[in-house]
Amino acid sequence: MNKLTARQEKFCYEYVIDLNATQAALRAGYSEKTAYSSGSRLLKNVEIQKFIQTLQADLEKTAGITALKVLKEHKKIAFSDTSMIREGWMTLKSYKELPKEIKDCIQEVVTRETKYGNEVKIKFYDKQKSLDSISKILGFDAPTKIEQKIDFDSLTDEQVNSLIAKMTE
Structure with missing residues (x-):
């Protein structure tokens, strides 16, 4: 060429x-x-x-889109630790201080003026939807080969390991 x-x-x-x-x-x-x-x-x-x-x-x-990039974005949402902020209203200054990993998990931001200053309301993306997407991408939602109830308490470690090996074949 x-x-x-x-x-x-x-x-x-x-x-x-x-x-x-x-x-x-x-x-x-x-x-x-x-x-x-x-x-x-x-x-x-x-x-x-x-x-x-x-x-x-x-x-x-x-x-520039790969399955790995999609998976990483879902991972960010599914496993994000948003406990550092609360759902609801916060100040604009504290929003600006959030790490990028948290900002990437934010679906919607609404600001309003109050007598105390600007406040920001944050809504996060749905963690469960991201977990479901991860499961689908990785094949975790596929039916297992063993579809019977097993009482793991009555099995030896060797029997449990054998069952796990069969399930992953």
């Missing part, structure tokens, strides 16, 4: 966002007067077509 210029490459990345050649040309830095014709001309370039096909074939890579 011939080397694309930085602007041509930017055009390709912008084009796969909305498949609009004119807008992609504008966002890539082509002039407003020539964006339509530049976009059309760029789409006829064989090397650009190949690069766009490569990007479209791997949108996960293009968007």
Whole structure:
């Protein structure tokens, strides 16, 4: 593949966002007067077509989204320690001091003015939904191979280990 210029490459990345050649040309830095014709001309370039096909074939890579990133975001929400703040109203100053890990778990922030200053109400994302998503991603919600009730208290350690090994086969 011939080397694309930085602007041509930017055009390709912008084009796969909305498949609009004119807008992609504008966002890539082509002039407003020539964006339509530049976009059309760029789409006829064989090397650009190949690069766009490569990007479209791997949108996960293009968007920078991986299963691991999704899992990490769910993990942040599911296992966040929000005990350092309470659900409800707090001051704007204390909100600004929250660590990024906690801010990432916040779904909604509402501010209001009071006679004591600005207050902030915080609503967190649903931890249970994130736990459910993690379970689904990791396959923890799949039915087990052993579907009988077992009285673990009556089993020896060796029998328990044997059952666990069977369940994970």
